[in-house]
Amino acid sequence: MELVYSVDYRSLPKTSDFLLEDKTVCSLSCKNILAFSRQSSGSKDGCHFEIVHEVCVFDLDRPWEEFRITAEPVPVVYMRWDPSGSRLLIVNAEGTFTVWVMENYLINQWQEFGKTELPGEEVLVLAWLHSGIQVLFNPDKQNVVAYNEKYQRSKFCPTVSLFGNKPMDGWMAVTSSGMVTVGLLQEQGQKVISAKECLAPGYLRLTQADIAFMASGDVMVAASDGTVGSAVQCFIVSVKMENNTCHIASAPGASFFLRSLTDYSSREHQNQLHVSKICFLNRENSDVLLACCAAPGQSCVEVWHLLEQTMPLHRMFQSATNPELAYKMPKWMHKASIQHNANLTDIARPKLPMNRSYNIETTSFLSYFACTYRDGVIKIIHRQSYQVLYTSSMDTLDLMSSLTTDHHHHAGGPHLISCVQTNTGCGLVGQSQGSLCVFRVFNSREGSLQLSAGFVVQMLEYTMFVGYDFWDVLLAVRQGMVEGLRQHVNENFQKQTPSIQEMLRIRVLRLRMALCSIIPSGRPRSAECRALLTLFSITFVLRSIVRPKSVAAQEKSPMEKLSALCSMSSETDLDALIKSLDPDDFIVESIKREKGGQASLHILQPFIQWVADFVLHLLSIVPLVQNGNNMPGAALLRDVGVLAMLRDMLAVIRIWGNVSPACSPTFSTTTPSTCHDCLGHIFKLLSRLGQMRKDGASVELEEGLVDECASLPSKVLVPDFHYSYGHDSCSFAVFTQPPALRFTFGTEPDFLYAVRKGYLEYPSEVAPDTRQKHDIVRHIQLGVRPSRAVRECIRCGACSLLHGTTTSVLLKSWEKRFVVGCLCGGHWKLGAGDS
Known part of the structure; x- marks a missing residue:
């Protein structure tokens, strides 16, 4: 594990006569776009007493270029990307839920899509409703060639479905008073249908909660009031849409008491023991729950599994035709405990949907969850065996010395306040005090966490198959692996059926272009892949x-x-x-x-x-x-x-x-x-x-x-x-x-000059460089300084006119293919001279 880069996200001066609470929330989309909030000065003269809270986004591939979504005087407490990576849901401290979308699919132009309010409520957890689409990543099928057999869809029902089992977009949130609220987005009219309901017959006092989706379409909510002596309660929530009205129903589920109540009964800080965090291991799997109990200077993460326990029935309730009939009821079983002599700050859960039944002994695939602590320690824990695979510290990750000397930082040295895994788990995005850090987990220079080339190829093909961005998978690629990966991906692609090849040809060319771009000598081959794309x-x-x-x-x-x-x-x-x-x-x-x-x-x-x-x-x-x-x-x-x-x-x-x-x-x-x-x-x-x-x-x-x-x-x-x-x-x-x-x-950064200079050098005697901008979509020349609005790709820098003037049905359908993103897969932005 090693630090790839860090970026300073603060807009306020680092030195000041008073101390401000430097708190931020962030969310990573499936397109590797990171959204985060920060404090900034609201006045032009930089007066520190006028503080606004900005929400900005940036591409992990270009961390020096940020784009602002909105700024408001109320702090942001939660934000979440939707599964498609096109909508961002922001919740502030006043209980206002706002959905933002890109205007004309431009990452630097945003507009409000819908809004609902829940005044006076503190949001504990927020999640987008499940669409019913789940493609499993199965490490046991590494050697399977056909994509349709290697990556299969699981039986998963959408949370809210319309006629024909069509999923409906929306979100669900749980508040500290035990209230669950749902917002549903309509396709037309930008109207949000909202509903709210209590989890229990009476109001609850909650401090921790989390949401997980079930294959049946229901939602499991786990909640705790923060007291170790109280049970961790679970509820089964179902949402239905009838007659343009949203209906929420809640039923009690299996609950349990934490083991820490007895394990810490004889310790010094027993009275200060509390539940600091509960979360499901994966949002699409409600069978594994992580609960953390904390006291001053110590914490314990407990792993609980939801199993079906067979309860024998009394003979008077047994059936004469089937005397061995037994009643099955859900029950939580304790599986493991991870202790540490510091308080837990966050748990980075895996996003990759996997079947828990895969054989960890034969596949040797490393799937993990990460625990970050206040003393700067980061623990990588196996997803199946719950064994600590790797332990690192912020002091040993080559973090900049300024993080430890800045007086704005909290006591205890540099540590991660929050952390989130990338889509495939090959990287970690952490938030330190004033900085956003990206870490490489697999195949780093230390060599402690290794991922074989076969699994890297399987991850690349998985992201290509489901339509995710594969930037984070490249974190696990060493430069010596590039040529072998290219050949392996190309050989597997040639073995697919003609229909699959036709459907994924553009995506595999984008993947080959990315693999060539990460090595300095591969830029000419990357340019060839770009030409083949066109x-x-x-x-x-x-x-x-x-x-x-x-x-x-x-x-x-x-x-x-x-x-x-x-x-x-x-x-x-x-x-x-x-x-x-x-x-x-x-x-x-x-x-x-x-x-x-x-x-x-x-x-x-x-x-x-x-x-x-x-x-x-x-x-x-x-x-x-x-x-x-x-x-x-x-x-x-x-x-x-x-x-x-x-x-x-x-x-x-x-x-x-x-x-x-x-x-x-x-x-x-x-x-x-x-x-x-x-x-x-x-x-x-x-x-x-x-x-x-x-x-x-x-x-x-x-x-x-x-x-x-x-x-x-x-x-x-x-x-x-x-x-x-x-x-x-x-x-x-x-x-x-x-x-x-x-x-x-x-x-x-300074190294971009050398990259641009050595990218493509053509002999001037063959064809001189005209320095004119070329429309990558319509293939027309725009001149050196276009007179019309031009959009640019935030990754490859390609240009295209923002709006076309054609009346041809064929050309309109052609242009719609590149409305969402560039030919290379990157997002569009409005040119600097046109904004």
Whole structure:
């Protein structure tokens, strides 16, 4: 375990004449976006007496760039991301529940979605309702190849369901008076339906509570009044929606008394013993409960399991047909106790849904929960055996010396106030006094907690399969493992069914791009993955809009016929190749037709132009790659599948160009007489290159082909290479630096300059850098200073227009694919000049 980086989240000065309580709450989404609250000065002149409480977010990949959601004078006591990572629920000290969503999916533009109030109530626990979707991570299926068999959905019912078992979004909270409140979000009207009900017939006095979801759709609530002599009470809560009204029902469940009542009966601080925290081990599993009893200078975390105990019935109640009939009732059983000579501050629970029946002896998979203490100790405890796997301290994690010298910090040295696991448990996000810290748990330099490459691959594939962000899994990847992981992921992907490959192709390319980006020498390969992302996206759209006139199961589609013809024929003349094809078979039916009745193919011209420019970029670097240059595109020139796909696309472009010349790509030649048919010329070069690679990947290219590719930039103006491979990307640059790093909001680190400088260096004699912004979605040039609002990706820095002007149904559906996030998977933000 080691510290990866820390970031100072305070906006108030560190030195002051008075002491302020520096308290914050945070929540981590499935997209690895951390939301946190902090205190700041409410006046422009920085007056410390006017304090406001800000709620900000930042991406774990770029911890130096924060975005503010809201600021209010009332302290924030709770916040939670929804399961999709698109909504943030904030609760303040006055009992106001507010749901915030991104405006136009921009991370720096937020708007209020709904609000409810529960005045005078102290919220103890808050959770979003379960949607009924649960994909289990089973370590026993590490060697299973098929994704559908390796990651299976469990039988789980949504907490609140509508007609057709459709889940309804909302939240549930428990207050200190024993009241449970539910807020349900409607899809239209931004209206919140709220309801409240008492857990028991009378009001309770609670200090600790937690919520867990059951497979039946009910919710289990565990509560305690803080007294060790009192029982930890459990309630079964059910929520139903009828006639646009929410109904809550509560029933008592099995309760138990803590073991600490007898274990500490003879100790000195018995009278000061109290229950400091109770929580379920996992929100989606109500069978394991953790309860902590604390006294001055000591704490004990007890682990309790909910089991079904068989109760024999008296013979007068037994059935004559089944005399062995027994009654089963739930009962809590004590399993383990973890003691420490300091007070507990927080418990970082695992988020990864797992079946507790997996064999821990044969799989050797490390799933854990972490306990943090006031003396700075962090204990990593096994999820199944409850044995302490690793013990560390904040003093030994290379934490900055400023944390121990700042007089704002509490006594007892540096320690974590709160801690939360990442989605897969490969990292811990902790909140220290004034700092947010990210820790690497597995495969660190110490080598005490190791995760094998097979389990790392399984985690990467799991996040890719369920749609989570895989940034936190990269914490467990050492740079020496990258090449093996890439090959393993690619081999498993090639063994999937064609439908699964088509569905997950974009995600696996994003994963490969991330793996290449975490090593300094892998930036060219990362740029190639980015180009393939665009190529596969455009190819899928161009193929999907071609529909045959008649549908027959035994006949091939026009695109299948074209692909078969191109694969069997070695013809280098483009017009001779497509001569046998009927152009009417490639009529575009799904594009909006004009009044004249002719299909308007010209709306596809930007996508067609990108494909042609990409082929130019590949062909122009053939002489450089032949001389051993490892620049972006070198690996693609050896990929037979990519070359064949580009050859098919050039053939389709020529067919459409003959129907509508407005959709044909444009080329800038040096003289009017040179290369009059540029499309046919690059098709000939591409065909010769593909045939040589098909004969053998290790075969040297013909000297004549290399000479023709070398003379290509002198005949045709090659566009800027950044149009195909992207501009200077700093994604995952944190992994290329040695830990421990320290960041400050608003200040970019110095190592980003070196990363940008060495990202992509293209020879200026082939294609100069125009420094123009390129729309990654619509594939049009925006100029150096766009006049319209532009959104930017917070990770790769790609640009795109915020609003489109097209009226085409096809282009609107294309743009909707990238409304939520960038092509690389990162969130959008509004450009600095447009905010």
